[in-house]
Amino acid sequence: MLVLGKDKNFLAIEAEYSSFENSAIAILPIPYEVTTSYGKGTKKGPKAILRASAYVEFYDDETDKELCFEKGIATLAPLSFKKMNQENAMNLIETTVASLLETGKFLVCLGGEHSVSYPIIKAFYNKFPQMSILQFDAHSDLRESYEGTPYSHASVMARVIDFFPAERLVQVGIRALCVEEASLIKEMKIKTFFASKIRQNEYGKDWIKKVVKSLGQQVYITFDVDFFDPSVIPSTGTPEPEGFYYTEAIEIIREIVRSGRQIIGFDVVELAPIKGLNHPDLTTARLIYKMLNLIFYPKK
Ligand SMILES: [Mn+2]
Numbered sequence: 001m002l003v004l005g006k007d008k009n010f011l012a013i014e015a016e017y018s019s020f021e022n023s024a025i026a027i028l029p030i031p032y033e034v035t036t037s038y039g040k041g042t043k044k045g046p047k048a049i050l051r052a053s054a055y056v057e058f059y060d061d062e063t064d065k066e067l068c069f070e071k072g073i074a075t076l077a078p079l080s081f082k083k084m085n086q087e088n089a090m091n092l093i094e095t096t097v098a099s100l101l102e103t104g105k106f107l108v109c110l111g112g113e114h115s116v117s118y119p120i121i122k123a124f125y126n127k128f129p130q131m132s133i134l135q136f137d138a139h140s141d142l143r144e145s146y147e148g149t150p151y152s153h154a155s156v157m158a159r160v161i162d163f164f165p166a167e168r169l170v171q172v173g174i175r176a177l178c179v180e181e182a183s184l185i186k187e188m189k190i191k192t193f194f195a196s197k198i199r200q201n202e203y204g205k206d207w208i209k210k211v212v213k214s215l216g217q218q219v220y221i222t223f224d225v226d227f228f229d230p231s232v233i234p235s236t237g238t239p240e241p242e243g244f245y246y247t248e249a250i251e252i253i254r255e256i257v258r259s260g261r262q263i264i265g266f267d268v269v270e271l272a273p274i275k276g277l278n279h280p281d282l283t284t285a286r287l288i289y290k291m292l293n294l295i296f297y298p299k300k
Pocket residue numbers: 114137138139141153224270
């Protein structure tokens with residue numbers, strides 16, 4: 001398995017802690033971008049996250065651990081999609097993820113546009129048929145198709161519920177959708193937590209607990225960084241106001257772990273780095289390392 005060295009890998013760590021054999025965690029960069037509609041540049045997301053990760057501390061004060069040295073984190077060579085049509089690209093992602101899942105390592109995928117989550121989730125669902133999905137996102141991504149393609153980033157969750165039970169999909173942070181998506185949510189009994197309702201206390205003060213209670217025992221997370229407020233992450237394809245803070249995202253992850261649920265893997269997508277603006281890249285890298293810390297050292 002081809003892995004990236006210290007100069008390019010997640011956290012910039014030595015081979016001893018980042019070889020495939022020595023690592024409990026594998027990170028797969030998927031720099032795929034075809035259908036981004038507004039801002040472009042999600043293709044450069046994985047590289048920017050990896051570059052910024054060199055400035056993330058190894059030590060986490062909450063867990064009192066240096067996870068990367070205890071568990072090992074291998075960063076795989078990025079997938080390459082040269083001259084590939086969408087269907088072949090989706091197949092490549094699915095088969096790669098499926099074979100990585102066979103190794104038993106904890107897998108983190110880095111987008112790329114959100115459409116990459118469709119083949120990733122397909123592979124996870126094959127291995128974990130009981131799983132629920134938690135989608136952090138500003139958009140519900142439930143359009144039947146968008147700009148002529150059913151594999152658009154704006155349709156990714158519509159493709160997922162083609163094969164995945166819709167009532168096991170939980171969405172949080174949603175604040176931009178069309179009327180067809182709104183009726184699909186009702187019709188298919190998708191559990192959507194809207195930003196406006198969260199802010200107006202319609203789910204109550206313990207909305208985070210409610211989000212988590214909607215999930216089953218095994219949870220796959222797809223994290224679109226436009227969940228965050230544009231003041232936190234301006235570097236994304238389609239930023240939307242009335243977003244969320246880093247602290248709120250982390251608290252949701254904490255609550256999942258606290259509840260005894262198992263997070264089986266996650267992807268982080270849609271970071272479109274802006275040259276010279278470093279904090280969104282660093283925030284995303286930290287989000288990933290923090291999630292891993294909370295998952296690997298559960299505090300109940
Ligand atoms: Mn999305």
